[in-house]
Amino acid sequence: MALKDDLETEVAKVYKDKWERRDGQVVPEDADLKLGNDGVDLEATVLYADLADSTKLVDNYKDWFSAENYKTFLLCASKIIRAEGGVIRAFDGDRVMGIFIGDSKNTSAVRCGLKINWAVKNIIEPAKKKQYENTKYVMKHVVGIDASKIMAARTGIRGSNDLVWVGKAANYAAKLAAMSEEYPTWITHRVYDNLGDSAKYSSGTNMWEERKWAAMNEMRIYRSTYWWSL
Template sequence: MALQDDLTQEVTGIFGAAWSSRDGLVVPSDTSVTLGNDAVKIAATVLYADLADSTILVDNFRPAFAAEVYKSFLHCASKIIKAEGGAITAFDGDRVMAVFIGDSKNTSAVRAALKINTARIHIIQPAINRQYNTSFVMNHVCGVDTSSLFVAKTGVRGSNDLVWVGRAANYAAKLAALDHSFPTWITGDVYEMLAKEAKFAGGGSGENMWEPRTWTAMNGLRIYRSTYKWTAI
């Protein structure tokens, strides 16, 4: 069969086949969803942690140094995400995506974001400065949103991945591309569900750590940004 005929047949099947979907109680894995029109529906909070200015990094510094920066950031972010109960679902160059579920999913995801900021400030940048005489300053952004997700598998047999269809995955990624002067950006839906410890400094008794903003690019959605870090990882 010619490739064009094969593609036509497959695409026709994708659009024509009925979907089989079920509610999920855990984060779907690669083996829990098939390549057919099969999906899992979950209520989840998505975190994207993105290294900022990576183009400047690769254009102006040695490849080995850039790789060390990537590795240190992604290693710290990944360990923190897992320690907070998140499931790492994808790596894409210089960023990592994670999914949190359960009653405390918003607080856990935001706490992870604030701890990633702590790691950047108190662990990674000092390590860079000790090892190298360099002008490089690491910046990053974490974006967090929450919504229902429709999780399906895409690709071909032997080369496939899960696709996370829903607002949280899309908005969290877009938030992670905003101004890195504020390392953490969250939606209003996430903010409203935060425990006091993740909303106010001093373990919940101090000032509000979050500044409200209007996301004009997204129809005036209320979002919040913060420069705060978690006291200890």
């Protein structure tokens, strides 16, 4: 069969076939879903941790130095996500995606974001400066967090496929991770309104500043410079 005919057949099948969907009790893995129209629904909080200004990093520094910064950031972010009960389901260059479920998913995800901020400033930066005393590079990052119902589906072709996460939380968390790195943690109102006080206040002071997200119909979002010590 010619490639054109094959693509026309497969695309028509995707649009024609009915979806098989079920509620998930755990974050699914690739093997839990078929390549057809098969979906798992989750109430989840999604976190994206993104290394800021990575283009400037690769433009102005040696590739091995850039790689070391990618590695240290993703190492710390990934271990903190797991320590907070999150599940890592995607890496994309200089960022990692974590998924949190359960009754305390919002508080756990936000605590994770604040701990990543602490690790960048108190573990990665001191280690880098000790090794490279004269470097001018200062690591900055952004964590974006949102909560909603999401659907997991398996995309790609046989032998080369991955899970895709469809829903507000996945998209909005990714967009928030591209916000100003002057505020390392950004969350939506869906997360903020369901936070435990431990992740909302520090010694009685609200750690979060409310903003209106002009690009998203004035959605209420929150940003913070606070951290949570490990």
